[in-house]
Amino acid sequence: MTPTDLQPTPVIDETARLLTEHYVFPEIAKQLADLLRQRLAEGAYDVGSAEELSRLVTADLQSVNNDKHLRLKHHADPVSSEEGAATLESIRRDFDTSLGGAPRVELLDGGVTVLELAPMLFPLDWAAEPLSAALTLASRAQALIVDLRNNRGGDPDAVAFVCSYLLDERTHLNTMHWRGGERSEQSWSLPHVPGARFGGSKPLYVSVSGDTFSAAEELAYDLQQLGRAVVVGEPTRGGAHPCKGWTVHPHLEVTVPTGRAVNPVSGTNWEGTGVQPDVPCPAAQSLDRAHALALARLAD
Template sequence: MTTPVKLRPAPVIDETARLLIEHYVFPETAEQLADLLQRRLTEGAYDVDDIEELARRVTADLQSVNGDPHLSLKYHADRVPPQQGAAALSSMRRDFETSLGGAPRVQLLDGGVVVLELAPMLFPLEWAAEPLSAALTLASRAQALIVDLRANRGGDPDTVAFVCSYLLDQRTHLNTMHWHGGRRTEQSWSLPHVPGARFGGSKPLYVLSSGQTFSAAEELAYDLQQLGRAVVVGERTRGGAHPREGWTVHPHLEATVPVGRAINPVSGMNWEGTGVQPDIPCAAADSLDHAHALALTRLAG
C-alpha cells in the first residue's frame, strides 16, 4: 500500500515538461506533450494526494500521443537520489547481484543444444562483461544455442554489441543511434576480439521472445534477426526502440525521457511501436520447446 501524502503536482509537471522540451528525441511531439501536461494540470487531472496515482496519470498522458513506452513518470517507494539516472542505477545494481550478473541460466539440453538465459537485464558492460563472457564462453561448445530473452526488460546497447560479438564471425555494423536534436549520430559495431571463445556465426542460433521483452533486449533480437543470424521464436516484443535517461523530479518520482532513435543498417527502420516480429510465432511458454525441436531437426539434417 502506498502511504497517502500531500503533494504539489505543479512543480512535478513543470519540471517534466521542461525535460521533454530539452531532451525528447522528437521535438515536435515534446511540444505537444508539454502543452498536454500543462492543460491537464489546469483541468485538475493531477489533483491527487497519492504519489503513485500521480505517476500513473502522468505516464498515461505521456504515452497518449505517440505511444512511446519509454516515456514515463516512474514511482519509487524508496527516495530517489537527486543525481541524474541514480534511481535506475541503484535498482539495477540489486538486480545484477541477484542474477549472476544477468546470465542466471546456462543449461545443456538433449542433442548438444544449450539454452542461455539473459535476464532480467543486459546490465552496463563495465559490470556485466565478466559474467557474460564466462557464460558465452561456456555456451560456445554447444552444437546449437538458444538465447532466452523472454524475461529481459532492456539495458545497455554496448552490452548488446558485446553479446553479438560472440555470435558473429567478423566485425559487423549492428545499429546507428541518432541523438536528440539530430546533431550527433553514433554507430554500434560488434567487437573484433572478445575475451573467451566465440559461439561463432555459423552454428544454429535461436532467440526466445515474449510480450515482456523490451528495449535493448529487443535490439539484440532485432539485430540478429535482420542480419539473418538468428531465428526469433515466441511472441511479439513490447516495441521500445528509443534509449532513455532519467531525472529526479520529486523525492519519489523519476521522469524517463527517450533521448535517441535507433536505425538498423539492414532494415533502415527499428522496432518502435511494432515490436520485434518473431519468425516462428508461438506462446512464450512454448517457445523453448519449439526452438529446441527446430535445433534438433536442423542438426539432424
Template sequence: MDIPSIISTTRELVVEHYVFAEVAAELDALLAARVDHYATATTPEELSALVTADLQTVNGDRHLRLKHHVDAVSEGDDEATNRRDNREFDESMGGVPLLCGLDGGVAHLELAPLLFPVGMVAESITAAFTLVAHASALIIDLRRNHGGDPHTVAFVCSYLLDEPTHLNTFHTREDESYQQFWSLPHVPGTRFGGTRPVYVLTSGTTFSGAEELAYDLQQLGRATIVGETTGGGAHPRRGFAVHPHLEATIPTARAINPVSGTNWELVGVVPDIAVPADEALDRAHREALTALGQS
C-alpha cells in the same frame, strides 16, 4: 508534494530532450491543460500513473513516463535509469540466471532480467559463452528480459559473429549526433562464432535493449526468433529526478538499424516462428535438432 512544480519541470524536460520535437510540443500543451486533473493525486504513485497515461497518448512511446520509485531518487541524480539494483544482479547470477545443456548438443542460455552494463556483466557473459562455445546449437532466452545497455547488446553479439559488424546506430535529437554500435574484433573467452544455429526466444514482455539484441541478430540473418512479438520500445532514454520518488524518463534518441533502416518502435520484434512464449523453448529445441540433422 508540489504537483504544479513537478508538472512544470516535467514539461520543460520533455520539450528540451524528447527525441521528437513536434510530439514534445503536443505533450507540453497536454500536460499544461491537465494540471487540475493531476491535482487529484494524493501520492507520488498516483501522480505517476496519471501523468504516464497522458505522456503515452500522443504516439504510444512506452519509454516516455513519469516513473514512481519506492526508494528515493538521489538528489542531483539525473541518470536514475543508469542505476541498477545490485541485489537483482546478484539474484540473477550476474544477469545469467540459467545455462544448461539440452539433448543433441543444444545449449540453453537465459539472459535476464536485464542486459546489465558491460562493466557489471562482462565476467558472467564471458563465462557463459565460453561454456556454450562447445555446443552444436544455441538458444538465447530473452523471454524474461526487459531491457538493458546497447553496449552489452554489442558485447553479446560479438560472441555470435566472426568479424566486426555494424549492429545499430542511435540518432540523438539534442546535438543531431550519430552513435554507431559494432560487434567487437576481440572478446574475452571463446566465441560461439557465426556459423552454428542460433535461436532467440521472445515474449510479449521482452523489451527495449533485449528487443535490440533480438532485432539486430534477426536483421543480420544470424538468429531465428521464436516466440511472441515483443513490447516495441526502441528509443534509448535518460532519467531525470523531478521529486524524491518520481523520475521523468525521456527518450532522447532513436535507433536506426543498418539493414532495415528503421527499428522496432511500437511494432515490436516480430518472430520468425510465432508460438506462445511458454512453448518457445520446446519449439526452438526441435528446430535446432532439425537443423543439426537429428530430428
C-alpha cells in the same frame, strides 16, 4: 505519503521542461508539455500519492505516440537527485541477485544449450565478466537458444558485447540518431572478445515474449536482420528509443528518450511494432519449439 506531501505543480513543470529540452521528437515534446500543463490546470493530477501521479502522467505521456520509454516512474524508496541514479540504484539490486544477468546456462538433449539473459542487459562495466563467462561456456554447444523472454532491456553496449560472441567478424549492428539529427553513433560488434566465441555459423535461436523490451529487443532484432538467428515466440513490446532519467521528486523519475535507433539492414527499427518472430508461438512454448528446430537443423 499524505496529500500535503505531494505537490504536483513542480513535478509537472520539471517534467515538461525536460521533455521540451531532451525528447528526440521536439514537435511531440511540445504537444506533450502543453497536454501536461492543461491536465494540471484541470486538476487531473490532484492526487494523494506519488504512485498514482506516476500512473496518470505516464498514461498522458504515452497518449500521443505510445512511446513506452516515456514515463514518470515511481520508486517506493527515496532516490538520489543525481541524473540517472534512480535507475542505477534499482537495477543494481537485480544485478546482484541474477548472477549478473546470466542466471541460466543449461545443456539440453542433442547438444543444444539454453542461455537465459535476464532480467536485463546490465551496464557493461558491471556485466562484462558474467556475460563473458556464460557465453564462453555456451560456445561449446552445437546449437544455442538465447532466452530473452523475461529481459526488460538495458545497455546497448551489452547488446554489442553479446553479439560479438555470436558473429565471426566485426559487424555494424545499429545506429543511434540523437535529437536534432546532427549527431549519430554507430554500434559495432567487437573484433576481439574475452573467452571463446560461439561464432557465426552454428544454429542460433532467440526466444522472445510480449515482455521482451528495449535493448533485449535490439539484441533479437539485430541478429534477425543480419540473418544470424531465428526468432521464436511472441511479438515483443516495441520500445526502440534510448532514454535518460531525471529525478523530479524523491519518489519519482521521468525517463525521456533522447535518440532513435536505425538498423543498417532494415533502415528502421522495432518501435511500436515490436520484433516480429520468424516462428510465432506462445512464449511458454518457445523454448521447446526452438529446441525442436535446432535438433532438426543439426540432423540435416
